[in-house]
Amino acid sequence: MNVKSYDEMIRERRMMLKSEENVERDEWAPHQIKGIPPPPLEKPYPEDGVLVGLGSPNCADLGKIPLAKAIVQRRSRRKYSSKALKLEELSFLLYATQRVKHVDEDGVRSKRVVPSGGARHPFETYLIVNRVEDLEPGVYRYLAIEHKLLVVDRGGLLSDKISKACRGQAFIGESAVVFVWAAIPYRTEWRYSVIAYKDILIEAGHICQNLYLACEAIRAGTCAIAAYDQKAIDSLIGVDGTDEFTVYLAPVGKV
Numbered sequence: 001m002n003v004k005s006y007d008e009m010i011r012e013r014r015m016m017l018k019s020e021e022n023v024e025r026d027e028w029a030p031h032q033i034k035g036i037p038p039p040p041l042e043k044p045y046p047e048d049g050v051l052v053g054l055g056s057p058n059c060a061d062l063g064k065i066p067l068a069k070a071i072v073q074r075r076s077r078r079k080y081s082s083k084a085l086k087l088e089e090l091s092f093l094l095y096a097t098q099r100v101k102h103v104d105e106d107g108v109r110s111k112r113v114v115p116s117g118g119a120r121h122p123f124e125t126y127l128i129v130n131r132v133e134d135l136e137p138g139v140y141r142y143l144a145i146e147h148k149l150l151v152v153d154r155g156g157l158l159s160d161k162i163s164k165a166c167r168g169q170a171f172i173g174e175s176a177v178v179f180v181w182a183a184i185p186y187r188t189e190w191r192y193s194v195i196a197y198k199d200i201l202i203e204a205g206h207i208c209q210n211l212y213l214a215c216e217a218i219r220a221g222t223c224a225i226a227a228y229d230q231k232a233i234d235s236l237i238g239v240d241g242t243d244e245f246t247v248y249l250a251p252v253g254k255v
């Protein structure tokens with residue numbers, strides 16, 4: 001087997017952080033330019049899928065702290081109280097991170113609460129629920145257009161499994177809920193072809209920062225997580241690991 005040297009790997013990986021100079025090459029033309037229809041803005045779900053309402057995404061009574069205060073006091077929080085998160089608080093956090101505010105008439109682009117290159121929005125949000133009022137423990141997917149949850153697996157408490165899948169970081173299993181952001185790269189590749197990946201990673205950061213700030217506003221805490229076992233998390237949330245896979249996680253709990 002041809003194993004790349006350390007230097008080769010580093011050079012190759014660093015390229016992803018740069019702007020691509022040969023982007024005009026014909027064989028790299030984005031599918032959008034080739035006239036191939038765009039992928040759906042949200043991952044489709046079965047007609048008979050079980051949905052959970054999140055109420056109207058009305059944040060009137062939540063998140064009322066000055067923005068400057070949320071920015072200054074934000075930090076990674078790894079100790080959570082045993083208090084459950086309220087469903088309306090979870091609804092607020094989902095709204096603050098990924099809610100779709102507008103879908104263009106032609107269905108090609110959407111606008112969410114965070115920016116996205118070409119308005120492609122490549123992420124789906126999965127939740128591993130441990131302790132949320134009115135929500136059975138298990139795995140859910142956020143439907144960002146409908147502002148509802150889709151039940152993926154009400155298979156009970158997954159605290160141990162999620163901690164193990166995050167390289168033994170025990171505090172993650174002690175949280176009330178874990179946000180898992182899985183990318184569907186083709187949504188961004190469709191428009192940006194081989195340079196999609198830099199955008200996708202930058203965008204994960206936007207989403208997670210909103211979660212940090214929104215948590216501060218409801219006396220909750222979160223911690224960005226990039227140390228995890230790819231196969232274990234992908235299998236926990238039920239994604240294929242090729243066309244959709246986990247990029248980033250964040251446990252949330254009351255503090």
Ligand SMILES: Cc1cc2nc3c(=O)[nH]c(=O)nc-3n(C[C@H](O)[C@H](O)[C@H](O)COP(=O)(O)O)c2cc1C
Nearest residue numbers: 074075076077078166169223224225226227228248
């Ligand atoms: C991309 C990224 C990955 C991270 N991964 C982990 C992680 O796996 N485990 C963890 O405990 N903290 C993780 N953190 C949190 C950092 O340790 C934390 O942001 C840093 O120590 C600075 O502390 P602060 O966020 O409180 O300012 C991560 C942060 C980022 C931005």
